[in-house]
Amino acid sequence: MLAKLIIMKYDANQLKITEVQKSKIEEINFDNLVFGEIFTDHMFTCDYEDGTWKNPEIKPYGSIELDPSTKVFHYGQAVFEGMKAYKDDKDQIWLFRPQQNFERINKSGARLAMPEFPKEYFFKGLEELLKLDKEWIKKGFGNSLYIRPFVIATEECVSASPSTKYKFMIICSPAQAYYSGEVRVQFSEKYSRAANGGVGAAKAAGNYAAQFYPTNLAQEAGFQQIIWTDANTHEFLEEAGTMNIFFRIGDKLVTAPTSDRILDGVTRKSVIDLAKDMNIEVEIRRVKVAEIVDAARSGELKEIFGSGTATVINPIVGFGYKNEKFELPKLEDSYGKAFKDTLMKIQYNQAEDKYGWRYQVK
Template sequence: MIDIQKAPSSKLDQVNFDNLTFGQVFTDHMMECDFKDGKWQKPIIKEYGPICLQPSARVFHYGQAVFEGMKAYKDADERIWLFRPDQNFERINKSAKRLAIPEFPKEYFFNALGELLKIDKAWIKQGFGNSLYIRPFVIASEAGVSASAANEYKFMIICSPAQAYYSGEVRVKFSEKYSRAADGGVGFAKAAGNYGAQFYPTNLAKEEGYQQIIWTDANSHEYLEEAGTMNIFFRIGDKLITAPTSDRILDGVTRKSVLTLAEEYNIETEVRRVSVKEIVEAAEKGELKEMFGSGTATVINPIVGFGHKGKKFELPKLEDSYARFFKDKLMKIQYNEAEDKFGWRYEVK
């Protein structure tokens, strides 16, 4: 059972849906569920608004916080769809386990999310590129500053309407000093601290004219791993290459979907370690055709150039780019405009 407390009025008529800034506007309702006395309590859907935490809540002191990113889509018949939500559910619990946070029950997750989306259905706009971004997250809410895992947590889901994500031309810098994650760490988890630690080196890269960093391995900085908040793909000739997932690299839902589609359409792929040297040499020889990132917010984000050791490289502009191909295929499945032979769509009824 879910306790539903509807907002007395809607903010919907105050929102300009033609001019949305990603992640700045939120829907009328949110889901909240507390873990205490050793178990998850009844989920509550209530009006979106501030939450009350003690200054000593452990999330502020020891960073016990994990999150997910998902989207809901509305098709031409007003039906609501999610894209591979089982993967997000499994991953948030995998992240939670790594940070000693109790796992969230599957029925709570899907039932509460479904009810939240039905209540705020009007916020999901039709049209290719329009969506509702969904942010589930868990934080340690117990008061106390002793350095140990908390005994109380708060699981929440908030939602934000989104337009087609476009960040302009993206150029990236290959990291030579900073690392996103190390062996045995929490790189595979969507832990809040992973992202907070990225901001400073990313700001340094922005000062040099880049929009993102491609992180390299912590041991040698010789192998490319992830791009900012995205998994990264390289096209050398007609071959698509990406790094394998590990305890340093996030197991991206979009990433694994691209690999499945590549196999379906007979595009040769290799999942292996990718060296900085290999990519630089391929660019110098004109064999590096494309680089692109994949992730929930952007789906596929083409990269037009990169920099390494003070040298800059520009990539060719292709009419038949893999980036464009995969983005079109994925979005047509997400919006129920194409056959879903993989069973990736999940209808919210």
């Protein structure tokens, strides 16, 4: 009886859908998209109030009205996810391991004292939204629809305590193959992204703002991104803020273990699985800065690449540490390229999916 009551509480059929009168898709130049600036016709919203999620709704994309005292503005109680939808040659729509994103947004939320979002609403809202905006998902290898689920604290009160009200939303932005130019990274020596016992493992909004200033400094020094080191000693390489990081030393891959400081990336764990199947040895262990610098000097360091939803695999062509700059060799047999290829073929339904990672929206 209890089980039934719980199911009834979050009945996906409660979803209310209001369509736009006229799509704005004709106004969009899909050959010239800047990442994250254009959004589709509709959005999904759902409110938490009086201890429950209510009013799941898909409606025309548009502004929300908030009181200036709304808690998200003052206390940063906000978490998000990044996902992508892909269209294959038969106009079928695919997601990549969406269950992982669903679980992670609730894990992030729990660390920020936010209520769990129901699975029924997450998947129903997401899938109906994608079906409604399916024309926005363009075919072609590299094209996708970037999906941004997020939750913000909406109680109107400036006392520093967890909000009693929240808004869960999903917005979608069409994206082309992401090429960010040649990426060189700086190993952080002074600034940090996360503390032991902090919120680094959560996709918490505040983690990102904290990286902007040090990243500006790195960019002034000629790098595009930072690889964060542990806050305590700055001797161990952790992650890049929007990507997990892999190092190839000889023919072996090395990446840091996840922890309460490091995000448990969906692409990261997929790469680790693929590597095993490709008979590539992967060591998941703390990675010393000194080890990577030594390997770069000796020529043993073959590749560094980042993994993340936005770029899938992002090759890194060089790095800087303590006023020294290192360039990486150009490889014929790049692991990064092989992983990217394999992952994208799975994502676009062009290859067998023996892992069951693909999820069809229909």
